[in-house]
Amino acid sequence: MTDTHAEDAAPARVSQRTLGSGEFAMPVSTLGFGVMGMNYNRGPHPDRAALIRLLHQAVNRGVTLFDTAEVYGPHVNEELAGEALARFSHRIAITTKFGHRIIDGQYVAGELDSRPATIRRVAEASLRRLRLDVIELFYQHRLDPAVPIEDVAGTVRELIHEGKVKRFGLCEVGVDTIRRAHAVQPVTAVQSEYHLMWREPEKQVLPALAELGIGFVPYSPLNRGFLGGDINEHTRFDSGNDNRNTLPRFTPEALRANLAVVEVLNVFGRTRGMTGAQVALAWLLAKGQNIVPIPGTTKLAHLEENLRAAHFALGATDVATLEQEVSKIGIVGERYPPEQQRQVAS
Numbered sequence: 001m002t003d004t005h006a007e008d009a010a011p012a013r014v015s016q017r018t019l020g021s022g023e024f025a026m027p028v029s030t031l032g033f034g035v036m037g038m039n040y041n042r043g044p045h046p047d048r049a050a051l052i053r054l055l056h057q058a059v060n061r062g063v064t065l066f067d068t069a070e071v072y073g074p075h076v077n078e079e080l081a082g083e084a085l086a087r088f089s090h091r092i093a094i095t096t097k098f099g100h101r102i103i104d105g106q107y108v109a110g111e112l113d114s115r116p117a118t119i120r121r122v123a124e125a126s127l128r129r130l131r132l133d134v135i136e137l138f139y140q141h142r143l144d145p146a147v148p149i150e151d152v153a154g155t156v157r158e159l160i161h162e163g164k165v166k167r168f169g170l171c172e173v174g175v176d177t178i179r180r181a182h183a184v185q186p187v188t189a190v191q192s193e194y195h196l197m198w199r200e201p202e203k204q205v206l207p208a209l210a211e212l213g214i215g216f217v218p219y220s221p222l223n224r225g226f227l228g229g230d231i232n233e234h235t236r237f238d239s240g241n242d243n244r245n246t247l248p249r250f251t252p253e254a255l256r257a258n259l260a261v262v263e264v265l266n267v268f269g270r271t272r273g274m275t276g277a278q279v280a281l282a283w284l285l286a287k288g289q290n291i292v293p294i295p296g297t298t299k300l301a302h303l304e305e306n307l308r309a310a311h312f313a314l315g316a317t318d319v320a321t322l323e324q325e326v327s328k329i330g331i332v333g334e335r336y337p338p339e340q341q342r343q344v345a346s
């Protein structure tokens with residue numbers, strides 16, 4: 001006997017949300033795809049053909065927001081995104097970022113560069129690597145204290161007038177920076193870390209974004225895989241291509257202590273038919289209609305699982321229950337080491 005609903009056999013499909021407002025609004029899928037970890041900072045990965053196939057499978061499931069940056073690699077991640085996705089540019093958006101110092105193809109750790117001439121040079125180079133005529137959303141990756149944000153916003157505004165960029169975004173900035181930038185060039189989205197183990201954006205940034213009609217893109221929405229439950233104190237991040245071995249929350253001691261959060265997600269999900277990763281993503285989606293998380297993966301199974309998170313709508317009581325349970329746990333380890341912490345607003 002078969003008792004199969006039509007949707008059980010079909011691939012996951014994802015609905016739509018809008019980042020930003022007015023002239024610079026951007027309709028996107030409710031969940032985007034973080035391309036970074038496919039070949040940068042997330043350890044061993046499948047070969048290029050498999051990665052390109054997975055990106056096509058994401059397009060086929062309705063994902064229209066793909067996130068990369070010049071510094072990922074540097075360059076190899078944009079090249080992958082361009083090779084796989086440029087042919088779909090009439091129906092998807094590849095977003096990218098400028099702002100780290102890169103010399104002769106090498107990332108200069110800790111140094112930032114948002115000088116107007118650099119932004120212009122990066123835009124041209126990113127367009128070439130992405131095989132595009134226009135960048136749908138161009139983010140500043142980290143605030144450069146040496147360049148007033150008005151000059152950064154003004155440069156992106158010029159690129160918009162020249163038809164090379166469509167929209168402007170910021171990453172990991174405080175409210176004052178957001179307001180100053182937005183006054184020069186309306187901001188479509190702010191991208192910052194946000195998940196059940198890092199809720200700082202709720203204090204000031206999310207209310208300001210709601211007031212200004214700006215979208216929010218939580219990066220590392222599964223806390224770099226941790227909230228998916230496949231990582232524990234025995235996991236090694238020593239491939240030479242994995243920054244988690246530099247992050248205080250990924251020491252064996254921190255992982256052991258913080259697994260209590262994963263257990264909360266699993267317990268919560270068990271009676272609702274959700275996996276821990278789905279609980280983590282559904283919680284983000286419930287925090288605001290202007291929120292579009294960008295989980296990354298190298299696996300079709302995880303892509304399917306993550307997209308189906310949008311099929312669950314958590315109500316206010318669910319959200320409160322979850323937050324209450326997680327708040328009982330003392331999170332161990334900072335999210336960044338000191339030199340990277342200095343580059344983020346909080």
Ligand SMILES: NC(=O)c1ccc[n+]([C@@H]2O[C@H](COP(=O)([O-])OP(=O)(O)OC[C@H]3O[C@@H](n4cnc5c(N)ncnc54)[C@H](OP(=O)(O)O)[C@@H]3O)[C@@H](O)[C@H]2O)c1
Pocket residue numbers: 033034035036037042067068141171191192218219220221222223224225226227228229230277278294295296297298299302303305306
């Ligand atoms: N603006 C910024 O400063 C900034 C900083 C960091 C990241 N980002 C952006 O955010 C995107 C995502 O961030 P991220 O890669 O750091 O973190 P993430 O999306 O929280 O986690 C990615 C990791 O989670 C694993 N994963 C995915 N789905 C899973 C599931 N259902 N169950 C268990 N594990 C799962 C993936 O491994 P598998 O391959 O095994 O699935 C991958 O290693 C990046 O691609 C990048 O575009 C932006």
